[in-house]
Structures are given as C-alpha cells and as structure tokens.
Amino acid sequence: MKKLIAILTALVLMMSAAGGLGENAAETEIPAAAAGRDLPEAGEVIQGFEVTEKRDFEMIGAELVLFEHQKTGAKVMYIANGDINRAFQLSFLTRPLDDTGLPHVFEHATLYGSEKYPSKTLLFNATLQTYNTFINAFTQDAMTSYPLGSLSEEQLLRLADWYTDACFHPNIMTDESIFRTQAWHYEMKDAESPLTMEGTVYTEMVGAxxxxxxxxxxxxxxxxxxxxxxxxxxxxxxxxxxxxxESLKAFHDRYYPPVKLHCVPLRRPGAL
Ligand SMILES: [Zn+2]
Known part of the structure; x- marks a missing residue:
C-alpha cells in the first residue's frame, strides 16, 4: 500500500524579550507575552518563510509565530517571551520502517562531524567549551529532535549552525567507518578471542x-x-x-533533506 510520508522540519527558537534584565527581582519575571516585540503578521514573508499563524501561548507568557518555508515546506515555530534562556531545536519526522534502529543511528551520527564541521570531537568541544545551557538529541517514536540552549544569542546561533549542518550533511553519509562504529560491527580482540558484536547503538539497545x-x-x-x-x-x-x-543513507535521503516530500509516495521495503 502506498503511503504518503511527509517530512517535518520544525525549528523552535525562543528569544528573550527586548530589553535587558530587570534591575530588581520583580522585573525578572517572564512578562505576559512579548509586549512591544515587532512580530510579523499572518501572510507576511520573511526570508522565504511565510507566516501561517500568530497567536498567544498564555501558559508560558509567550506569543507564537508559525512559519512555512515556501520552497521546502519546512515549518518553523518561533516562541517569543521574556525567558532569558534562548533555545533552538530541529525536529525531523523519522517514522521507523523496521526494527533496525535507523532513526537512532542518525541521532548518534550527527555527533561525528559534518561537511562544514568535520571534527569527530566537535560535540565534546561544543558541550564543554561553549556557553551553552543544554545540548542533546532524542529519538522518539515518530521523530528525532536536536535541541540546544544558551543564555547568549550569539553562541546559540553558532551552535544552531553546527547542529543544522550536522543534520543535513553528516559525515556518516560518506564515511562508512562512522556507520560501523555507531551502528554495529563484529569484533575480535585477538585471534583467540570470541567473535562479538559491538557498536554504540547495538550495545546501547542490548542494555535498554x-x-x-x-x-x-x-x-x-x-x-x-x-x-x-x-x-x-x-x-x-x-x-x-x-x-x-546503504539502508542508512537511503533513510537520510528520505527523511532529512529540506525538500517538499509531502506528495512523494513511498513504500515500505517489501510492500506492494
Ligand atoms: Zn542512543
């Protein structure tokens, strides 16, 4: 049976309300919505992103602006409130087609370099040497998310650039050794040792x-x-x-590129 599979690229960017920190504790409370911010209205187009909805989100004293990228269909949710923590998140709809753990391998693969940032240790450098408040990645039933947080807008945007390139152009697409390390491989410590199966995702799931x-x-x-x-x-x-x-690269081609896949019928392997 043919199945329509849509790609969802959601970016969430939380920005501080205009103005610095208050001079006393009372002023550091999150203000109701982002009063005074010059947020775009529905129908406006900014850098190729069209505003599809704008509304209040009272629970966190925020205003939400939803955008859709005109060329790719990527969706962006912008949350504006007085929180001094800035956050950015990329999410991809990565519905599994089998039990091999393809979505999970990509969650790990993004940490091992990309076209623009080829260092395999960049994650550890980014985690320990930048002014961040949160860096992680999650594989969920239907999507994979890559969130970041920082109190510095400048640092957040640099980290966001790194994470974005890691998602769209990960080195695992051209370096099979990353696949072997992160997914699964056979191992013999020496000629007398037993043959074992290793790999980050394999061993993690044996434990999980x-x-x-x-x-x-x-x-x-x-x-x-x-x-x-x-x-x-x-x-x-x-x-x-x-x-x-090969199946891993095909999975990335299917779910990660920022192109409009809404109308592309895809089949499960082996399905008619
Ligand atoms: Zn894992």
Whole structure:
C-alpha cells in the first residue's frame, strides 16, 4: 500500500524579550507575552518563510509565530517571551520502517562531524567549551529532535549552525567507518578471542531492551501491525545487524533533506 510520508522540519527558537534584565527581582519575571516585540503578521514573508499563524501561548507568557518555508515546506515555530534562556531545536519526522534502529543511528551520527564541521570531537568541544545551557538529541517514536540552549544569542546561533549542518550533511553519509562504529560491527580482540558484536547503538539497545520495553514493543506490534508504532525506533538488538550502510543513507535521503516530500509516495521495503 502506498503511503504518503511527509517530512517535518520544525525549528523552535525562543528569544528573550527586548530589553535587558530587570534591575530588581520583580522585573525578572517572564512578562505576559512579548509586549512591544515587532512580530510579523499572518501572510507576511520573511526570508522565504511565510507566516501561517500568530497567536498567544498564555501558559508560558509567550506569543507564537508559525512559519512555512515556501520552497521546502519546512515549518518553523518561533516562541517569543521574556525567558532569558534562548533555545533552538530541529525536529525531523523519522517514522521507523523496521526494527533496525535507523532513526537512532542518525541521532548518534550527527555527533561525528559534518561537511562544514568535520571534527569527530566537535560535540565534546561544543558541550564543554561553549556557553551553552543544554545540548542533546532524542529519538522518539515518530521523530528525532536536536535541541540546544544558551543564555547568549550569539553562541546559540553558532551552535544552531553546527547542529543544522550536522543534520543535513553528516559525515556518516560518506564515511562508512562512522556507520560501523555507531551502528554495529563484529569484533575480535585477538585471534583467540570470541567473535562479538559491538557498536554504540547495538550495545546501547542490548542494555535498554528491558522486559518492559520488549513487552511494549510486542503489544504495539500486535495491535498496530505494519504501522510505524509497531517498530522500535531505537532498534531491536536481534534485528539491528540487518541494517546496512546503504539502508542508512537511503533513510537520510528520505527523511532529512529540506525538500517538499509531502506528495512523494513511498513504500515500505517489501510492500506492494
Ligand atoms: Zn542512543
């Protein structure tokens, strides 16, 4: 059965309200919405992004502006309030097509260099040597997210540039050794040692596959056969070795490029 799969690229940028910190504690409270900010109205186009909606989000004293990139369909949610922490997040709709853990490998692969930032240790440098308040990546059932936080807008934007390039142009696409290290590989310490299976995602999932998680996977598999939720986005240890570098690159081509895929019918492997 043909299935429409849409790519969702959501960027969330939280910015401080205009003006510096208050001179006393009372003034450091998050003000209701972002009073005084010059936010665009629905229909306006900024740098190729059209405003599709603007509304209040009272729970966090914020105003939301939703944009859609005219060329690619990428969606951007801009949250404006008085929080002095700035945050940026990239999210990709990465519905799993099997239990090999492809979405999970990409979460790790972004940490091992990109076209513009080829250093394999950049994540550790970024984490320890920049003025950040949060750096992480998450694989969820239907999406993979890459959030960042900083009290410095300048540093946030630099980190955002690094993370964006890491997502769109990760070195794992051209360097098979990163796939072997991050996904799975065979290993023998010496000629007398037993053959073992290693790899960051493989060993992580061996540890993470508790009885409870296996039971939940089995319940989802039984209840929703063939649906994305029927698969474990993190990967099932016994199935992870079926993942190839080619399938990983195809997964990136399908879910990560910022192009309009809304109308491209895609098939599950083996589906008619
Ligand atoms: Zn992991």
């Amino acid at each position: 596959m508790t009885l409870e998680r296996a039971a939940m996977d089995a319940a989802n598999r039984t209840t929703f056969p063939g649906a994305a939720i029927a698969y474990d986005a993190g990967g099932v240890p016994g199935v992870i070795p079926q993942m190839t570098w």
